[in-house]
Structure formats: C-alpha cells, structure tokens
Amino acid sequence: MSDIAIGGVGRRNYLNDSHSIRSWLLTTDHKRIAILYAISITIFFLIGGAAISLVRLELLTPNGMFLSDDSYNKLFTIHGVIMVWFFLIPSIPNTLGNFLLPLMIGASDVAFPRLNLLSWYLNITGGLFTVAALVGGGVDAGWTFYTPFSTEFSHGAIALAAIGVFISGFSSIATGVNFIATIHMLRMPGVTWFRLPLFVWSLYATSMMFVLATPVLAVTLLLLVIERLFHLPLFDPDYGGDPLLFQHLFWFYSHPAVYIMVLPSMGVITEVITCFARRRVFGYAFMVYALVSIAGIGFFVWGHHMFVSGQSPLASLIFSFLSFVVAVPSAIKVFNWTATLYRGQISFEAPMIYALGFVGLFTVGGLTGLFLASIPVDIHVHDTYFVVAHFHYIMVGGAVSAFFAGLHFWWPKITGRLYSESWARFAAILMFFGFNFTFFPQFVMGYAGMPRRYHVYPPEFQVYHVMSTIGATVLAAAYLLPPVYLGWSLWRGRRAGDNPWGASGLEWQTNSPPPPKNFVRRPEAPDQPYDYHPAGQAPRADERSPRRAANAAADR
Amino acid sequence: MSDQTPALREPWDALAKQREAATFGIWVFLASELLFFGAIFLVYAYLRALHSTAFEQASSHTSVFYGTLNTAVLLTSSMTMVLAARAADIKVKAAVVVCLSLTAACGLIFLVVKGFEYKQDIDDGLLPGDHFALAAAAAKMFFSFYWGITVVHAVHLSIGIVAVLRLALDVYRDRLPLRSPQYEVTALYWHLVDIIWIILYPLLYLGGRSS
C-alpha cells in the first residue's frame, strides 16, 4: 500500500524553496517552468476563448448584430491562432509533461534545464508578438494564412502574427530536443523502454514531431513574411509562383501538429484509466506501436486538407488511402482503453469522468475523420461546419478533456492539495454536456451545407447556431468552475499525501509537492508499468476508492 | 561518485554522461535544421522545375567570384573548427583559442564579402522591386529565393560566430574547462552551416554557367 503520510507540511518543496520573483523567472527547475507555462497557457486560453465567445454571440442571428465583416474575420482568426499555437500545442507537453517527465523516469530534471527555461521565454515572446498583431490591426486570414490573400490582399497585421508564431516554433523545437534527450539519457536504472509509462512514450512521439515538423512551419512562415513584407515573390502566380506550394508546406507541418496536440492527451488518458480501473493497461506493446505509428504515418497524410485545392487526383487518392491507414492505430487505442476497464475495480473520480468522456468524444471525432478521408464526402463538407465540429471533438472533447483529466489527477502531486471532488465531478459532467450541445449541431449543419468562417448566413441555419451558442455558454460556465475550486483548494484544500490515488508510477513515490531535486530517497522502479495487480490475478475490492482511504488517513 | 568541476550541471552526476547528452541533443537539433533547410531546398527545386530556363538565366547573374571566394573561406573555417575541437580533446589550450579565433574570423570575412556582394547585386538591379533588371517573371522568384536564403544562412552564420567567439573568450579566461561538451556542440553546428552553404553554392551560382 502506498505511503499516505502527510507530505508537504513544513517540508522543503519546489514551491516554498524560494519566494523571490527572480527565483521563479530565472528558475531551471522543470517543475517551476511547468507552473510558468500553466499560467501563460491559461492567459492565452482566456484570450482565445473571449474571441470565440464574441463570435458565437454574433452568430445568434443570420445577419450579425454588432460586428463588422472584418472584425468577425479577425476574431475567428485570433481564436484559431492563439488556441492552436499558444494553448493546445504547449498545454499538455509543457505543463504536465515538463512537471512529470523527469519524475516518471526517476531523474532530477530534464536533460537541458536552461534550454527548458528558454523554451518558455520563446513561447511567451512569440505570444506577445501575436497578441500585438491582434491589438495592432488584427489578422483576418484565418489561422491557415492561405496565399495570395495573406501575402497580397489582406490589410491585417499578418507579418507580425506570422513572426510571433515563428518565434514560438523554436520553443517547440527546444522542448522536443530536451524531452528526447531526457528520455534517452536520464532514465534511472531499471526503467527500461518497455517499462515506461505510456505518458512518457506519448511525449517521446510528440517530441519527434516537434523536432521534425515545426521547422517546416518556420520555413512556411518565413517565406510568407518575405513575400509580404519585402514583396519578394515566391507564391505569386503573376510571377510563375504557385499558391498551392504554400498549402503543401503549411499542411506538412499542420497535420503532424494535430497529432502533437492529441498524442500527449492519449498518454494522460492511459495513466488515468489504469489508475481508476485498478488495471494494467490492455496491450501495452500495441499501445506503444500505435503511438509511434500515428506519429510516423501522420507525416504523410497532409494532402487530405487539400482534396479540393486543385492538387492532382492521384495525389488525393494516395492521401486518402494513407489517411484511412493512420486511423487504424487510433482505433486500436480506443479498443485497448475500453478493454482496460474489463474486470477492473472502477471508481468515478473527476479524472476518470474526464477520461471516459475523452474516449467517447475522441471516438466520435475519429469516426468523423473517416468521413473526411473519403474524397466524395470531403468534397461536400470541406470548409463547412462539419470540419469545424470534427476537429473540435478531437481538440476540445479530446485534448482539453485530457488536459483537465491530467490536471485533476496530478493536482495533489503538483500542489500538495486535494480539490473538492463534488465540484470537480459537476464541472466535468457540465463540460461534457455543454461541449456536445455546442458541437454536435455543427456536424448536422455542416452536412446541410453551412460554410465555415461565415459572418452572415442563410436563415435556415439559424436554429443550429442558436443551439451551438447555448451549448457554448454552458461550456464557458463549466470552464470557469475549475479555476474557482482548484484555486480554493490551494488556499483551503486538504493536504494530500504522497499517493492519494494509490497510483503506480515513480512520481507517486515522492512527496506532494516534490522537493526541488524530485526525490528524497531513490524510488523503486517496478518491473511492470501499471502494476496495479499481480499478473494472473484481478485487482482486489479492498483496493477500492483510494481516495476514501486517503481522506480517512488525512482525518487521523 | 560525482565530478565537481564547474562544467558539471544538473541533472547530471558524471561529466561523461553530460557530454554524451550534449552531443545527442545537438544531433537532434541538427535533424530539425535539416528539415528546415530541406523545406527551403524543396521550394527551390519545385520552382526551378517549373521555370528551368528563367532560373538558369537568373543564376548566371549572381556573382560567382564572390560566391566562390566565400565558399573557400567557409571551408577553411570548418577546418579550423575541427582543429579547435581536436585541440580541446588533447587539451592544448593555446591552440584551441587560436583555432576558434580563426574560425570566427573566417566567418566574419564571409559576412564582409557577402556585404560587398549584396552591394554589387543591388547596383546590378537584382533586388526584386520596381527596378528589377531581368525580364523573365520567374527570375524575380529566383532572386526572392536568393535574397531570402542567403539572409537566413547569414543569420545562422552570425549565431555561429557569436557562439565561437564566446567559447574562445571563455577558454582564454579559463572559465570553461577543456572537457566541456560545448566544443563538440559548437563544432557540429558550425559544420551544419557550412554544409548548407556547400549545397547552396551550386544552386545559386553554378546554374547557367556550364556552356
């Protein structure tokens, strides 16, 4: 049974080690850097969320209410740019990943701690440039920046926004280099590759994509800026250039980018489901192969964003075929998570509710990906709300749910406090319903022909937009709950023990919150990941509700 | 057992492991640079395939004298960089400082020559704009590429020069032990910048000059 001694009280941990601003802003401790990232991504989430709230409000009526066409275009662009590059991409890897990776492998920090800090500064510098673009004129080309609109016709602050994203790209590359080196070189003895938690594997696959895909984004944005600012033609058809070249370059990065956003989520989900079902993960090896194949094959499917672009039919057929192939490993993961529940001892704390919600929503999102991989269907629904719904099911229903699952699961470890379980469950369920009410109508109206990025629309679509906006209001309310009860727990929450969930994993073998150098005494690496029960036996019922045991111990 | 020299940093407990990690890390970073420049070369290849005559014609207007001179300078700098890394290995401090300084000097010479070349290019009307000298529309694209890629390369080179100079200074003032991983890391980066140039040189300067 895990150590349930009350940790943190009076002990030196990474949070109380030093209180000066300087010690935070110049820290090289991966745990503090994770907190810095958590603060910055929250601010960006609020900005991106505010933008889309205005959009959803405006869409209540078919002819708009208070926004001009230009303002509308700028608002959804800023929503996309900020949410993709400054919230989703850094969210799990740079907050949970930064915090947990060294702990999970028994190391005292990442391989290059100063580079880690530089990553954060690059990220927020890029973010500042991008927000400056927002304030200084707005960006109206969509997060996809297609040429020639973005290079020659837009009157927005395109170059500034592109430079901001360009800078943040180096933050990603640095993180990727850091994580790959950390996983290769800092695993403590006994932590072999096939004993790693799947969260670590997901970070490894994600880091490969960080390193190999992000440079192409950098080039794409660089060439965009060169053409726009210095009028040096490269994509301009008047000089023999090709606007499709931009699209190929852009999507070569942006498709792996969506896997960058979802793979870490999958890692988190495995950690949560195994713990709250008290089961070893079903098919560990296949789960690893699935992660790695999604990352690998994901580099070769970018053309499915371009079926109607004017690319050759042969290219479209190849991309369609590969897009179907890449769906297979994702399906395997869904089956394996479901099978992990079999014969478990399942409890429904907030992380588990988020995790099960993830599996459902990711399944829907993934299945709609099959629709989009089919060329005839895609021709009809490309650039309609069907696509918008598809990617929000994966990014919000999937990645954001997983982020909250992880946040709640590791909250006791990160802060040393227990949050209010009833509020957390309520928020999780409210979020699930709000989310579905927001985005499911969008599938229907997308197939019905409602185009995306439309400020005004034919009146027959209004009922869907109203449903979607009502859902979004519920979702927004649900998002406002965690800051409140999590913040409350920092002030008045019960102190957490080292392992309130009775979870496996080396991070639970140290104090909550951990000391600055991670471990007071050397952790013991298990022979199997997720050793919730001995092989050949089922988990016992008296392992139930680890939370209750922890609470009981806390009351002693 | 821990090695308490100033070169050893958290989270490492042995310098050998730290060196290994630094080398590993720079190779991973070089992989990303490969994709970066690879994408740029792909753009070039595609545009050139589309407009081979115009590109050939345009590349015959670049200054092959300055380009070749710069190639020689960069290759020399790679040699001095190798010597510096080797000298660090065999712990000859004076040689390290001299070779690193020579490397940085070669880099600076490159930039100066490039400056002269740019001036001549502008005088020849090769900056795409209203007074562009060449008639073919696609020639403007060649020169967009030329200006873009040479500036990007120059930026990478400048970062390298600063890194080399800083290294030389640290060694000179005994602030960095000769066993530090930074020599190999800097050398690898420098060689990458050199290799990029070696690929760029024929693309930019040698087209259209064979007949």
Next chain:
Amino acid sequence: MGFPLYPAAASTQAQATDAIFIGLLVLSGVVCLLVFGLIFGFAFRYRNGSRANRGDLPEFVQRDFEIGWTAATLFLFLFIAWFTSATDLGSLAPRKGTIEIHVVAKQWMWKTQHPNGAREINALHVPAGEPVSLAMTSEDVIHSFYVPEFRIKQDVLPGRYTQTWFQTTRTGTFHLFCTQLCGTEHSRMVGDVVVMKPDDYARWSAAQPQADDIAKEGESLFRSLGCSGCHAPSSTVHAPSLVGIFGKPVHLTDGRTVTADDAYIRDSILQPSRAIVDGYANIMPSFSGLIGDDEILRLTAYIRSLRDPKESMR
C-alpha cells in the same frame, strides 16, 4: 420554420456522396454503440466493489484479440478507402455533350458565362439533366465554388484554371457559396444556381441580352491586340498556326508534349517563354499585365472555334 437536416440531393454526384455518407453513418453508429455500450457496461459491471467475476485473461486471448481487431479494423478501413476512391475516380471524367460554363471569381462576386455569350453575376442558369462543366479561374485570391445540393466543391485559383462538373437531377434554385476565406465579404459571396426544365432554359437563354458570341469577341480581340500579325497564315513572321490546335498535343522545344487546353492557351499568352513550340523561336511577347482574364476567356473561345476545315465536327 423548417431547418435543413439534410440538403436536397440535386445531382448525380449527390446521390453517390449521400450513399457513402449514410454507409459511414451506419458504421459509425455501430462502432459508437459498441464502444459506448462496452464502456457503460464495464463501468457498471466492474464498478468498485461489485460482485462480478474477475479473473485475469489468459495471455493468448489477449494477444489474439489485439491482432484480431487490428486486422479487422485495417481491412475495414482499406475497404472503405477503396470504395470511396472508386466513387471519386468514377466522377472525375466529365460526361459527353457537356455544356461548358466559364466562371471567373473575384472579391466578392461570381461571374459566369455561357457558351452562347450570356453572362450572369452571382447566378447560373442551367438546364436540368445535362452535364455541365465549369472552367474556373480567379482574378485575385483563392475562392471556392460550392453548391451543397450538388455535393460539388472546387477551389478557384488565380493564374490557372480548375475544373469541375455536375449533372442535375431536378429543377430548383440552389445555394452557391464561396467556401475559401477570401476577405471581408467572404460570407456575402453567395449566389443561386437555377436549374430549369430544358425548354424553360431555352426560353431564358434566348431572352438574355444578346451579347456577341464570345468567340466572335475573341476574334476581334485577336486582331486588335495584334495576335493575327504573327499567327495569321499570311504573316511573314514564323509563328505556329492556331487552326485546329485546341485539345491537340503540341510538341515543345524542351522535348515535352503537352495538350493545347485552356491552361496552355493562357500560359502562352501570359508567359510565352515557358513552353515554346518545337521548331519556333522564343520571340512571342508576353501580354501579362496588358490583358485581363475576361479577354483571355474570349481569345480562348475563339481559338477553340478555329477548326481545321478538313476535320469533321466533334
């Protein structure tokens, strides 16, 4: 007030697309039922402390299940990939007897032109049941021509032509949307495709302001812009004859053989040095910046109309 749950199917492609959509819906429904059913089932049955039987699965069953459902998923997905691709391939080649409409997109309107010269803005009248092919280009940024009820969509690019086609199955008025973000009034770049019974269409067509046949307009442009100075048979300048070249293969100096289609004609006018006919010198001046897409349309129509008198009508 009704709201669309499903757009009307008004073209042959719509029927094929909807069949695939419904098939995928059924499949998705089955998968969702299976996955959600298992999750709910397991969550209930194996909830903490329940008295369900829990033994461990024997090793080989684990492995067999994994391989089994991986293979099944892979084959199923490959089948869907094949089926949908076959449908796509089937719709690639336009049918014979096609009416050719030229479409020019610009911020923020659609300009369509019929073969007999009738021009429309933000509208397209077509007869029902006949295959209609669209040759489209843009004057500025990328737009996209989308008719939901036909289930067709094609991006419209500056500097080149893109093609799509449809064959309607019923009359009516259908939405035309621009679906590639093209600037401020992107959401207002909408129009109507009006599908009429053939005799209604004939009456409508005859009632249009009689613009000159665009090929005739092209002929006068051919003269006024000086093309006939080199390309007329009586010219002293050695330039290729344009009679009967449309749609035929052309041999170029660099060894390639290309088809003289809309794109080739356009390139020859705007960037003549890109593809020089074998046996001729690179002396044709470029008209880039001197003529617009509308005029290129007319010139192309004129060249298209120049048939070799010895050839029979197609």
